[in-house]
Amino acid sequence: MIKLIVTDLDGTLLTDNHEVPDRFWKIADRLFEKGIKLGIATGRPHFSITDKFQSIVNQLYAISDNGSLIIYNEKELLSKSLPKQEIEALVLAARTVDNAWPILCGRDHWFLENSDEALMNAVYAYHSNFKFVDDLTKIDADILKMTVYDYAGSEQNSYPRYKSFENRLKIAVGGAKWLDIMRPDVNKGEAVQILQSLHNISPDETLVFGDFMNDYEMMKTATYSYAMKNANPKLKEVANYVTEKDNNNAGILDVIESLCFTD
Numbered sequence: 001m002i003k004l005i006v007t008d009l010d011g012t013l014l015t016d017n018h019e020v021p022d023r024f025w026k027i028a029d030r031l032f033e034k035g036i037k038l039g040i041a042t043g044r045p046h047f048s049i050t051d052k053f054q055s056i057v058n059q060l061y062a063i064s065d066n067g068s069l070i071i072y073n074e075k076e077l078l079s080k081s082l083p084k085q086e087i088e089a090l091v092l093a094a095r096t097v098d099n100a101w102p103i104l105c106g107r108d109h110w111f112l113e114n115s116d117e118a119l120m121n122a123v124y125a126y127h128s129n130f131k132f133v134d135d136l137t138k139i140d141a142d143i144l145k146m147t148v149y150d151y152a153g154s155e156q157n158s159y160p161r162y163k164s165f166e167n168r169l170k171i172a173v174g175g176a177k178w179l180d181i182m183r184p185d186v187n188k189g190e191a192v193q194i195l196q197s198l199h200n201i202s203p204d205e206t207l208v209f210g211d212f213m214n215d216y217e218m219m220k221t222a223t224y225s226y227a228m229k230n231a232n233p234k235l236k237e238v239a240n241y242v243t244e245k246d247n248n249n250a251g252i253l254d255v256i257e258s259l260c261f262t263d
Helices: 009-013 024-033 046-052 084-094 117-124 154-165 188-199 213-219 233-238 251-260
Strands: 004-007 037-041 061-064 069-072 075-079 100-106 110-112 130-132 143-150 170-175 178-182 206-210 224-227
Touching (some): 004 009, 004 188, 004 251, 009 206, 024 037, 024 251, 037 188, 061 188, 069 188, 084 100, 084 154, 110 117, 117 143, 154 170, 154 178, 188 213, 206 213, 213 224, 213 233
Parallel strands (some): 004 206, 037 061, 110 130, 206 224
Antiparallel strands (some): 061 069, 100 110, 100 143, 170 178
16 A cells, blocks of 8 residues: 655656646545645655645655755755855866756755846746855855856756765756765655655555655555656666656556545
8 A cells, every 4th residue: 555655746747838737636645634645756846846746845855955844744854955165166067067057956046147048938838936156165055056058068068077975975867967966865765755754654655756866765665666757767767667758748646546545
């Protein structure tokens, strides 16, 4: 019996237009009625989850910034910030990569140095809570993660520049144009395990969905681990299952209905 469901957002639950499928809302209500716990695990910030799921946000486990922050019913269950001494080096490294822009992700705002049109279009697709600053290395705020928006492709272009940081930080390709950098003990899988421990839920009772490599660790926490049909091939290799439909055709909802609503 499934007791916990955790899903990624972009490329997974959401369509390519960043929309929640209409069917989701009734399915979520049925899950809550059955006592099944539902989590959203995303590289997005917490306020983006709040914007997308206003009507049910206090019933969700909101896992934001790839597991850096977990909030349930306005209660903070976990918060892990980037070490301040690492931020300057991370920002300076991004400045050496062509076609890439660093963004510092705080709990309430994203901080940017540049108002490039393509960058702004990408940021607006997720939220509008951002601030422009002259120098990201001078920010005095708790930063949950740094993300790099890479026009040329994060896996091929910016990721190689950050491989040297992997001995002390978590580097994750979060999307075709996104590279995420967190504390070494932060990932979505760790967040799922916290929820499992909190509620005495086993991997056999857990269902997870993802599409990109920032979902990699999460795939290992559940017997019912699903990579999306449209997922990165490397994620499909570690997932136990692949959805029959992609994110634009509500692939995860068919799986949830088949596994959770059989009575």
